[in-house]
Amino acid sequence: MEYTIKQAAERTQLPPSTLRFYDRAGLMPLLKKTEYGTRKYSEMDICWLELVRCLKDSGMSLEDIKAFMLLCLEGSSTSEQRKEMLEQHRLHILKQMDMLNCSLGTIEYKLEHYNEIGIFHIDTN
16 A cells, blocks of 8 residues: 555654655655655555654654664664664663653652742842
């Protein structure tokens, strides 16, 4: 089955402008186009876009995502390199989660003790 850019945008929850950007940035090397240049998204393209979104949303740069994609295109000979990239990214995410949990703890403490601590403000006078 093939999808239009509008359908692909709906499936991936990414705006069409982002899908066009990803294509121009070289992140969609297997994307087929009609003779008029209309993009035709396959189920594989949708799966790849979902992975791109996951990696980007979790802090991986587009440059690193493109490097990962290029390794994928090389096949099984790069599986260890790809695994290492994902393991490094996983560690990055875990560090982010630790930092966010610490921040959340501070905010929760402040909310629980808000009346005791008082309202924080900056005096601009």
